[in-house]
Amino acid sequence: MKAFKFTKLLAIGLTATMLFAGCSSTSQKATESGSKGDETKPEYVNLYTDRHYDSDDSLYNAFTQKTGIKVNIVKGKSDELIERLKTEGADTEADLFITADAGRLHRAKSSSLLQPVDSQILKANIPENLRDSENYWFGFTKRARVIVYAKDRINPAELSTYENLTNPKWKGKILVRGSDSIYNQSLLASFIEIMGEENAKKWAAGIVANMARAPKGGDRDQAKAIAAGEGDIAIMNTYYFGLMLNSSDPEEKKVTEKLAVFFPDQDGSGTHINVSGGGVVKDAKNKENAIKLLEFLAGEKAQKSYAEANYEYPVLKSVDSSDLLKSWGSFKEQSVSLSKLGELNEKAVKILNEVGWK
């Protein structure tokens, strides 16, 4: 009897779940096709993004409130999303692709996944070096990859350029994460563009020679390692330093306050920056809405939100950075066209492997 009950239960469970699966996929369809039937059809834009901040979500909500356009989101890792876009081809549901690295944006462009956009707003709001030269993608926030040092052990007067970090006097002092970090790859790509492949390779080899320990962990772990005394200088993103200063862990805050930010290469080619940006998908079904969203993100309200919520630098000139970022001072940026970061990414990765940057 019990036996019978069990199998019955299993069978019921199975059919129920199957039915449910059917329903959930059809109900999704129903809402979408139902919406098409309505007189005023609700507008929407489908977004593939590798940015995954809660503050972004509230920005999208604000966009919906302002325009009535609903933002549907798939969040994933940029390379996987690129792969998904490639596979889906012309049938893709995605309208807009957003990622936190200019190199990836370039890769999407060169894989013919994006289309050019002619928008006066975007052109006016976004500086030329922060968008694609042919308008396939647009950057809307900046991060700088800077030097962070221990205030008690390092005299900032000794710091100058990225290249200076390869000086043998820093042997065993430098902390930086692994070569699989896209931020390191883009940093090196910018050097290939500025100083040529040969010198860029020398730089990477020099950093490897000066490393305090085998690279590991994320950007935050590098700052913690300075605090622990494993090294004195870390190469890391301003963004993570901001996060640490506002950590929910008071100890982490305290430790971070003993560190400071230094913007390298101020007399030379400037501090390395990278952007988060987006481009309209080549086969977008809602191109107009996608452009509207891009314009919204480059607009004042969104730029303010980026600056305040996320320790990122806004690209819009009229919007100030957050007080924290301002307290680190203004700085001269690399003027390298960010498309180059994508073009040179592969070369950078190979150099990193060749010099043994793990």
Place this chain on the structure above:
Amino acid sequence: MNILKKTNIKRKVSIRTLLAFLFIIIINLPIIAIISRVNFSSNDNWEHFKQYLLLDAVSNTFYLVLFTLLLSGIIGVLFAVIVALFDFPLKHLFKWVLYIPITIPPYIAAYVYAGMLSYTGIIQRLCRSWGIDLKPQWLDIMNLRGAVFIYSITLYPYIYGAVKSFLENHSGNLVDTARVLGYKPIKLFGKVILPLIRIPLIGGLMLVMMEVVSDYGVVKYFNIQTMSSTIFQSWFGMGETGVAIRLSFYVMICIIALQGIEEIMRGRKKYVIGSGRGRPIKPVKLKGFKGYAVIILITLFIGIAFIVPVGQMLVWAMLAFYKVNLSNLNQILFNTLIYCILATVLILALNVWIAHSRRWMAAKSGLIMSKLTQLGYSMPGAIIAVGTITVFVAIDGLLHPLYRYFDPNSKKLLLSSSITMLVFAFVVRYMAIGFNSVNSAFAKIGVKYNDAARTLGIGRTKAMMKIELPMLKSSLITGFILTFIDIIKELPLTLLLRPFNYNTLASRVYEYANDERIHEASVPALIIISLSTLAVILLVRISSGKGGIKKR
């Protein structure tokens, strides 16, 4: 027995078998899609990989797997033997508590342990406040040894579970006989238990191995160059899938080869216990000191593997709670449970069918079939994900006319923008987890009940549903727990294959953890762990309550 087997082989290929093979082909479609893209021509990227990355990747993977298997094997077998062979105070509690560390996703354990041991972590902080000066290197966990530790404490339950249930149910006469003959514990273990548990042990070790080989989270954070991290790096860094696909193909071949070797070695010395003849073991009572020693040992271990990391996460979660956006928590929970339960039920159902029909197959084709169900588990999740998208986009292309028939405005990518794709990918990836418990259960009871039912005029399938499934309830439940837990904590698949706006617990964890915000990530991670723990408690209760009594 032998005669019966021979006549079985001669039997015609039944619909049952065909159906089983059809299932297997379907679940392997994504893998076929990937393999069909393998390109063996030598190009720059491949040469570069060979020159600079191959050695590290192979040797690190080798050591990682070897030492993880050793450590998790020792832990798993030790506790399984203790629990199965002995009675000690609080055994009924510890028996299932020892399963629980499996609920912590390895990459979360890695973040938590690294955080705890870091400069701002609890340990160094305490030492500093006491004036003890610790060298940071002493507490460094972000290396190969650390990864072995993390994998072992999160994955050993695969081995523990398999070995324990086997010992409990099937080794009674042999162990008792040996005890009567006066075997000392060490001899008993070496001569009787170890050979006996070989099959479940190897099954568990294989699962651990595949988890380690395909895992990406821990090795990425610790920056250890393994096959799987190299697969990702070559994919991301070089922007072409060629090297990545080729590597994952080789990894898969290696794993199949290993399993083949194991199968051949096992073939020579089969410890067959007459099916069903094994009887439950009679545990020996550990009195006084020994009993307490066991309790202390298990408590210490569970402390390290579960209580400490989860306690730390609780503290972090409380610190960062106000920063975590939980507005859609109901929806997220609902989404998570739906795909987990759907995929788990499907996996079990398919595995039941395959294991059921396998019994009437020639040994070799049965073996091939069982290996084919496990391919997905040996590949990194993200590779499976890409294969699955390829398959679903193609299916949507084929079915589009049909969609149009029902709804002229239908979009083309209907299935691939629904959770069907997500659930399917999980089935592909985790068939192996369910298969182990289901298949060994079916193999154990053999065909005699089915044959008997047949002589009474009941069809084989009906006999399986009515007679055998209820008999195998506890194995099925084990399969269910393991699969469910694996699915709820899996990340890469849920990340890439989600439909629009489909947030899950795993994706929330990723969003925070990837941003190096482990405090915030603790909140959804704890929910995952609680849900899995709940599953363990619930199902262990069911199986030990009703199932246990019934068996006797």
